[in-house]
Amino acid sequence: SPLIQLPHIVPRAVEDFECFNASLPNITIYATGGTIAGSAGSADQTTGYQSGALGIKTLIEAVPQLCNVSNVRGIQIVNVDSGDINSTILTNLTQNIQKDLDNPLIQGAVVTHGTDTLEESAFFLDLTIASEKPVVVVGSMRPATALSADGPINLLSAVKLAVNKNAKGRGTMIVLNDRIASARFTVKTNANAVDTFKAEEQGFLGVFEDINPLFFYPPSRPLGHRYFNITSRPFQTPMPKVDVLYGHQEVSPEIFQAAVDNGAKGIVLAGLGAGYWPSVALKSLEAVVNKTGIPVVASRRTAWGYVEGQEWGINAGFLNPSKSRIQLQLALENKLSNQEIRSIFEL
Numbered sequence: 001s002p003l004i005q006l007p008h009i010v011p012r013a014v015e016d017f018e019c020f021n022a023s024l025p026n027i028t029i030y031a032t033g034g035t036i037a038g039s040a041g042s043a044d045q046t047t048g049y050q051s052g053a054l055g056i057k058t059l060i061e062a063v064p065q066l067c068n069v070s071n072v073r074g075i076q077i078v079n080v081d082s083g084d085i086n087s088t089i090l091t092n093l094t095q096n097i098q099k100d101l102d103n104p105l106i107q108g109a110v111v112t113h114g115t116d117t118l119e120e121s122a123f124f125l126d127l128t129i130a131s132e133k134p135v136v137v138v139g140s141m142r143p144a145t146a147l148s149a150d151g152p153i154n155l156l157s158a159v160k161l162a163v164n165k166n167a168k169g170r171g172t173m174i175v176l177n178d179r180i181a182s183a184r185f186t187v188k189t190n191a192n193a194v195d196t197f198k199a200e201e202q203g204f205l206g207v208f209e210d211i212n213p214l215f216f217y218p219p220s221r222p223l224g225h226r227y228f229n230i231t232s233r234p235f236q237t238p239m240p241k242v243d244v245l246y247g248h249q250e251v252s253p254e255i256f257q258a259a260v261d262n263g264a265k266g267i268v269l270a271g272l273g274a275g276y277w278p279s280v281a282l283k284s285l286e287a288v289v290n291k292t293g294i295p296v297v298a299s300r301r302t303a304w305g306y307v308e309g310q311e312w313g314i315n316a317g318f319l320n321p322s323k324s325r326i327q328l329q330l331a332l333e334n335k336l337s338n339q340e341i342r343s344i345f346e347l
């Protein structure tokens with residue numbers, strides 16, 4: 001869908017809220033689309049539906065219990081499949097949420113989002129919002145029209161988390177399927193299952209019991225967390241292009257130069273094992289790195305693990321390719337040198 005003129009919100013009038021009770025906290029729900037806003041032709045249809053079909057008002061109205069927990073104000077940022085989320089939309093989202101959270105009357109923010117790229121957007125928000133207040137990104141695996149749709153309970157869980165006093169100081173969190181997960185480490189692990197968001201090595205931050213958040217540990221930020229201030233950049237300008245290249249047997253050695261020729265200002269590599277490349281490809285990779293000087297981040301194609309020691313590039317550590325791409329893009333946007341970029345990836 002074409003990029004719409006994104007709203008710059010501000011009116012904080014009572015009538016902006018779907019329901020209002022002066023004794024309850026105030027939350028803004030930023031809606032971006034995805035399956036949580038998806039609509040199918042029948043209740044037994046869980047594939048082939050249209051994602052980003054229903055507006056935020058409809059999603060809020062489907063969960064009247066929200067009004068017992070918080071005053072909720074719905075803002076439709078875009079309504080798209082998460083494959084169509086980009087740095088323009090994300091920058092706009094960050095700028096709106098930051099303004100919102102800087103307001104003492106607002107307790108937290110919830111973002112509804114498609115699950116396919118949710119791990120990227122959540123990490124982007126984690127790196128670009130400076131606040132002790134919770135930011136919760138929530139999605140669903142079944143469309144809103146499905147039998148046993150998971151969106152409504154996930155939305156209620158997300159709002160309950162956003163107003164919970166123990167949720168402060170943890171950065172951006174991901175909520176699906178009764179779990180609280182960190183934006184930095186959590187990824188989508190299954191294309192179809194409801195329990196798809198996991199961080200196999202780092203684990204969950206907490207769970208929901210009776211739809212109430214319970215944390216395992218006190219608040220903390222992950223090692224390696226770094227803040228990028230993008231509050232005053234024009235959100236309409238796309239961020240520098242960063243491509244992800246996937247390693248495999250017989251990979252074409254030309255892919256690295258092709259990415260540069262296509263305008264990439266940085267490259268992330270989903271390498272074999274702990275970041276390796278077949279010998280022929282490696283030669284051409286080293287030649288491109290030496291010739292262009294563009295930052296190349298070595299990540300992995302395996303689901304989990306740690307990448308270090310690749311001499312030709314910047315090592316991604318625990319970050320997977322999609323998250324490495326987000327951090328590299330923000331680093332390039334902030335005009336960091338290759339040395340500075342290395343220092344934020346390699347702890």
Ligand SMILES: NC(=O)C[C@H](N)C(=O)O
Binds near residue numbers: 139
């Ligand atoms: N479960 C989902 O939300 C998938 C959908 N294709 C999206 O990412 O927008």
